[in-house]
Amino acid sequence: MEPRRNDIDDMIVHEKMQAALEYQNEAWADGMADGIEPEIIADAAFALAMRESIRLHGEDGVEAILDQLRERMLAGEFSPQRIVQ
Numbered sequence: 001m002e003p004r005r006n007d008i009d010d011m012i013v014h015e016k017m018q019a020a021l022e023y024q025n026e027a028w029a030d031g032m033a034d035g036i037e038p039e040i041i042a043d044a045a046f047a048l049a050m051r052e053s054i055r056l057h058g059e060d061g062v063e064a065i066l067d068q069l070r071e072r073m074l075a076g077e078f079s080p081q082r083i084v085q
Contacts, residue, residue, distance in 0.1 A: 024045070031041045053062045076082050 028038075028041055028045075032038065050062065053065060057065065072078065
């Protein structure tokens with residue numbers, strides 16, 4: 001059985017997300033190596049993500065994204081103690 005189109009699209013998005021996370025991890029490590037505090041790196045990452053997201057989706061679209069992120073955060077998705085099985 002061949003994968004459906006949506007399955008392939010989902011796999012591509014997942015692979016791109018993994019690559020993007022690797023780039024982010026490298027940038028984070030470089031900043032830390034240069035002596036930038038993690039709080040400053042995180043704030044800069046949020047600011048850049050917000051600007052780019054608003055450019056792409058507008059303020060109303062980003063508000064909806066933030067609502068979804070809040071739900072995911074409250075569900076523990078981003079917790080460092082979370083164990084993925």
